[in-house]
Amino acid sequence: MQNLKRYPVRKNELLQAWDSADELILKHMKAQDLTGKRILIINDHFGALSCGLEGQDCTTYTDSFVSMMGIRQNSAQRVQPLNDLKALTGLYDFVLIQIPKNMSYFEDILCRLSQHLHAQSQLICGSMVKHLAPTSFDLLKKYMGETTTSLAEKKARLVFARFEKTTATSPYPQSVKLDGFDLPFSNNSNLFSRDKLDVGSRFFLQHIPKGSFTSILDLGCANGVIGIKAKMLNPQAQIIFSDESAMAIESAQTNYQQHFKDEARYIWTNCFEGQPRGAVDLVLCNPPFHQGTTIGDFIAQQMFQDAFETLKVGGTLRVIGNSHLGYQVKLKKLFGNATIVDTNQKFLICESHKR
Numbered sequence: 360m361q362n363l364k365r366y367p368v369r370k371n372e373l374l375q376a377w378d379s380a381d382e383l384i385l386k387h388m389k390a391q392d393l394t395g396k397r398i399l400i401i402n403d404h405f406g407a408l409s410c411g412l413e414g415q416d417c418t419t420y421t422d423s424f425v426s427m428m429g430i431r432q433n434s435a436q437r438v439q440p441l442n443d444l445k446a447l448t449g450l451y452d453f454v455l456i457q458i459p460k461n462m463s464y465f466e467d468i469l470c471r472l473s474q475h476l477h478a479q480s481q482l483i484c485g486s487m488v489k490h491l492a493p494t495s496f497d498l499l500k501k502y503m504g505e506t507t508t509s510l511a512e513k514k515a516r517l518v519f520a521r522f523e524k525t526t527a528t529s530p531y532p533q534s535v536k537l538d539g540f541d542l543p544f545s546n547n548s549n550l551f552s553r554d555k556l557d558v559g560s561r562f563f564l565q566h567i568p569k570g571s572f573t574s575i576l577d578l579g580c581a582n583g584v585i586g587i588k589a590k591m592l593n594p595q596a597q598i599i600f601s602d603e604s605a606m607a608i609e610s611a612q613t614n615y616q617q618h619f620k621d622e623a624r625y626i627w628t629n630c631f632e633g634q635p636r637g638a639v640d641l642v643l644c645n646p647p648f649h650q651g652t653t654i655g656d657f658i659a660q661q662m663f664q665d666a667f668e669t670l671k672v673g674g675t676l677r678v679i680g681n682s683h684l685g686y687q688v689k690l691k692k693l694f695g696n697a698t699i700v701d702t703n704q705k706f707l708i709c710e711s712h713k714r
Contacts (some may be wrong), residue, residue, distance in 0.1 A: 360407050366429035367629060369657070376429065377407035379515035379707065380485030384409040384455050387483060387509075387517060396452040399475070401468060402459050405429030409438045418451075420444065422464070422549050424603040425629050442605040442627070444471045451475055458486040458518070459549075462494045463531065464606075467548035467590065469502040470529035476522035484518040491516060502527050535548040539564065545613045546582050547606035551647070556584070559645055562706050563679040564588050572596045576669065578631055578662055579603075583611030585643050587618050598623040599639065601631050630658065631665035642666040642676045646686075656684065661692055670713040677710040 363376035385408065388398075393415050400408045401421045409419045409430050419440040421427050427440050441447070444467070454472060459465050472482075476565040482503055484495070488511050496518070499506050504523030509516055531548035537556045552560070563585060569592040577586030580600040590598050591714060600611040600623060608627045615623045626634065644666060646659035659680070666676045676694070680686040687709040691697035694711035701708050 360411065363405055363407060363410065363433045364429070365405055366425055366432055367632070369660075371663075375469075376405035376433065377548065378404075378487060379513035380457060380487055380517075381407035383509065383512055383515050383517050384408060384457075384483055384485045388412060388453070388455070391453070394455075397449065398453045398455065399447070399451040399472075400455045402457040403430060403440075403455075404457060405434035406431075406438065408455055408457075409440070410434050413437065418447070420447070422605050424605070424627050428629065436492070444468065445473050447471065449475065450462055450477050450480070452477075452480055454480065454482045455484065456484045458491065458495050459482050460490065460492075461549055462492060462498065463553060465495060466498050466502070467529050467531045470527040473502055473522070473524065478522060479519060480522045481648070482520040482522070485515065485519070486518070487515050489514070491518075505539075532613075540584075540587075542617050544582050544584065545610055545617075547610045549606040550610060551580050553582075559679055559706055560584060561680075562701075562703060563643075563645055563708065566677070566700055567592055567643065567681075567706050568641065568677065569593060570641075574639045575641045575643065576601060576631065576639045576666070577611070578642050578644040578652040579646060580611045581607050583614045585645065586623070587615060589618060589641070589643060590615075590623075596598055596620075596640070599626065600624065601626045601628060603627070603629050630661045631669055632661075634665070634669055636668045637671050639669045640649065640671055640674050642670060642674070644676065644678045646678065646680060656689075659684070659686065660689065663689060666672075667693055667713060672713055674713045675710055676713075677708065679706055679708045681705060682707040701705045 360377045398417045403409050421440045499520045503520040506520045532545045534543045535546050536543050567588050572593050575589045575596045576599045580602045586598045599662045608625050612625050646662050687697040690711040697711045699709050
């Protein structure tokens with residue numbers, strides 16, 4: 360695993376592309392007889408599991424574009440992950456899961472898995488001990504059966520379960536009513552604040568600009584609520600939705616099509632990489648401050664850079680973030696200008712113009 364790289368490759372990257380939970384899962388699997396066995400790998404961060412089990416009958420699933428690209432990169436394109444749980448087929452003998460931080464997503468995974476398991480199917484779930492939520496045991500017991508655990512090793516642990524229950528129907532996507540919108544929103548499981556409108560978005564929605572924009576990008580769109588509000592205020596504009604979660608893109612598309620008859624664009628990618636430059640009038644962005652369990656401003660920094668490159672001269676980037684993050688300082692360094700639009704006790708909205 361020493362040759363594995365995170366995606367995207369960054370200069371002076373100190374974070375490694377695997378963790379001790381990956382090592383424990385692979386160690387356990389090497390002791391198993393895998394002859395004729397079908398293996399499903401879920402939530403493989405950058406390909407440690409997929410690459411470590413190459414040569415076996417493996418299927419890999421991830422919702423994350425970043426993980427998908429990391430898996431492709433580290434397997435030299437030999438592993439091509441699925442990005443839709445509905446694309447799973449047949450029955451699996453082993454299911455290897457890096458337990459996600461989002462327990463709604465984990466529940467969704469387990470429900471859909473229940474339709475692809477038999478009585479002898481084995482689940483091997485890995486997690487760093489500090490991230491192992493008690494709720495994960497409750498969900499495994501509810502949808503799979505009794506669990507056992509390994510000893511902790513290098514601050515990681517495995518959780519084992521066999522499929523002892525009956526098939527279950529996933530409660531996702533959920534239909535959620537949001538203040539200020541007549542129609543409900545369809546929210547998939549792996550969305551931030553999937554059961555309500557988060558306070559940052561609520562504040563941001565009060566400050567969506569209205570103007571002569573022809574193209575508006577909702578960067579990091581989640582369920583698409585920001586882009587949909589922008590369309591309501593700017594009916595002449597084409598809306599572009601971008602997110603690194605395939606479930607987010609699916610939700611945004613469903614929600615936009617419920618509200619409007621015209622066509623928007625939906626782009627599953629890391630921030631807005633690989634897209635045309637100088638093509639957008641307005642970018643609206645509420646950057647995440649973590650990737651899985653890794654916290655930092657590296658995603659926001661790339662979003663700002665990608666927004667700068669995709670904006671037309673004269674175009675505007677409007678951003679919301681926690682006040683202490685100091686986004687206005689970062690934007691002024693990149694754009695040469697930054698204006699504070701509004702603040703409250705927690706959030707700051709600022710904008711920059713490409714000159």
